[in-house]
Amino acid sequence: MGIDIDAIVDELTLDEKIRCIHGAVDPAGKATGYLPGVDHVDIPPLALVDGPLGIRANGERATAFPASVALAASWRPPLARRFGRALARETAAYGQDVILAPGVNIVRTPQGGRNFEYYSEDPHLTKRTAVATIDGIESEDVAATVKHYVANNQETNRYEVSAEVSERALREIYLPAFRAAVEEADVTSVMTAYNRVNGIPMSDHEYLVSDVLKDEWGFDGFVVSDWWGTRSTVEAARAGLDVEMPGIRVEEFVPGEVDVEDLPEAMPPLPDVPALFGDPLREAVESGELDEAVIDNKVKRVLRSMASIGCFDEQPEGELDTPAHRELARDIATEGAVLLQNNGTLPLGDVDSLAVIGPNADTAKLGGGGSSEVSPFVQTSPVEGLAVRDVNVTFERGVPPVTESRLFSNAADEDVPETSIDDAADAAAEADCAVVVVQDDAAEFEDREDLTLLGQQDDLVEAVAEVADRTIVVLRTSGPVTMPWLDLVDAVLETWYAGQADGEALADLLFGDAEPGGRLPITFGCAADDYPTSDDAAFPGVDDEARYDEGIFVGYRYFDEHGIIPKFPFGHGLSYTSFAYGQPSVTRSEDGLAVAVPVENTGDRHGKAVVQVYAQKTAAPLSTPERELVGFEVTSLDEGEQTSLTVSVNRSDFKYYDEGSGWKVATGKNSLFVGRSSRDIVAKVNVSIAEGR
DSSP: OOOOOHHHHOOOOHHHHHHBBOOOOOTTTTSSSEEEBBBBGBBBOOOEEEOOOOSSSSTTTTOOOOOHHHHTTTTTTHHHHHHHHHHHHHHHHTTTOEEEBBBBBOOOOOOTTTTGGGGSSSSHHHHHHHHHHHHHHTTTTTTTEEEETTTOOOOOTTOOOEEEHHHHHHHIIIIIHHHHHTTTOSSSSEEEEEEEEHHHHHOOOOOIIIIIIIIIIIOOOOOOOTOOOOOSSSSHHHHHBBBBSSSSOOHHHTTTTGGGGOOOSSHHHHHSSHHHTHHHHHHHHHTTOOOOOHHHHHHHHHHHHHHHTTTTTTOOOOOOOOHHHHHHHHHHHHHHOEEEESSOSSSSSSOOOOOOOOTTTOOOOOOOOOOOOOSSOOOOOOHHHHHHHHSSEEEEEEEEOOOOOOOOOOOOEEEEEOOOHHHHHHHHHHSSSSEEEHHHHHTTTTTTTTTSSTTTHHHHHHHHHHSSSSSSEEOOOSSSSOTGGGGGGGGEOOOOOOOGGGHHHHHHTTTTOOOOOOOOOSBOOOSGGGGGOSSSTTTTTTTEEEEETTTOOHHHHHHTTOOOOSBBOOOBBBBBSSSOOOOOOOEEEEEEEEEEEEEOSSSSSSSEEEEEEEEOOOOOOOOSOOOEEEEEEEEEEEEEETTEEEEEEEHHHHHHEEEETEEEEEOOOEEEEEEESSSEEOOOOOEEESHHH
């Protein structure tokens, strides 16, 4: 259906135009954000809904997929594409048009409260996962919203803190995933962050929103504020913000769902008026302070976006909680699980009894707190998932349950029996194997205080390990935690926030029905001091400024630059089999280089290998990281099977950003590394990058 956007806008009054660019109350009560439309010119409503981990349609149920960090840990973009399609179908099933996902902010500090909603500390892995997810979403005629633009790397003081960050760090670390979302995935919507960047609120940041996002990258969709994240009227309008959300007060936003008095203290103060893009914007135009053409441009962006996903046509029906979606949730949970340590205990062989121990092992870890919360139709806890196997299962908490921060889906209070570490140790001593399930508590609005497990969980692991024949620790965390008991246990499996299929996936993994397919998307250091955010000036900031003085040296780049040995490096993950990598060969391709790597399964069972290629820009005149991920490929091979994987490395992967002259290619002699992780390098190849294209 052809839509004459210009003609439609010409028929709108100023009030009707403004109606199209700030939120209102959704009469159906499901949308997170809502534009009401204009009947006389047949502009339909536009409904936006939360959903990085699944749909949160104001308390309605949906498939609860694993956390975004687990999806990235799979290192499988095709899996991310499948996830995007499923997410879009569930969005459509609730009559929603826009899904507020994915989140692509770089994991800068390990304590970040929303790290579980993001993908990685590395821009290449982040953008490959993001592009695939967006492609999947938009293939189903649902709009994706990539967020939070940009340098939104902490929850502490997130409404006021200014990320004091260099142009080079922005260009090389924090912007690439957003750029790929625009230039490769043609994303429909971009959400601005709450924070300031170099002193300017992102809703008002003309350079980053208009000059970079819209003009330089050619973004033709609409830019939407984070909820109550609009800071001004005229300044934001001129800077390039197109839509203000939610356009209503918090009391109207969560009627009957959340007690306003229970909202986190970190919520922003309400503006003097519900919508800064409401009456104040109309008054600015009528007074001549703002040209009406600025409003016209915003409305056209919204309408073009609506047309691109078929809002003016018959809407897709979608589907909800299908067997395929349940299976996908289980697949992501197993593909994203990372086997950190294993002395041969896993997969479990002949065991007659298991002691399942942990404060929350009888509940599925659905996610963290905040706008990403999902209420599933079904869920399986570790205890339930293991109990259906042909094995005798006993359960002991050991220590009191970890309280989980939940804003929109508070669980009913239940009486919890008294707990005892001694009882847990006794159960462990009597079983063939102990499975200790521990977890952190991450949530929007606040960052984790440190990297230690909450309560007495470390004491619990140590007590069990002292008496059990075999001890497996299952980490349900948003990122790294300290592990003082690491040398005492036999295996450690990181399952992140595994979603509704938590217990089913865990049973698949422990009994070897599935391979733990994950590789770390985040470096696991030994302590918070190992990261570039270890002092207050860097995180959470001083006087409303967080200094990004580490520049481009974030994550494993920082560990390499400072010679810090991580507990588990970026890209690390063990298999239930073994692989041998042959000597790679490099040939020229049209866009760069093709790195062919022979891979053979030398073990005794089917397994997954992730071939990682890193570049060292030794020819660059600036300081560059020792290694930077530039490509990866995944293969699954049977026992004794061999293949050759080809990893494409583009010429642009050898670019660096010179703040005096922009992007440059490191022409001359450089290096490529092939590895199992950023620290487990199996081969180095010297390459020469010629001048020119």
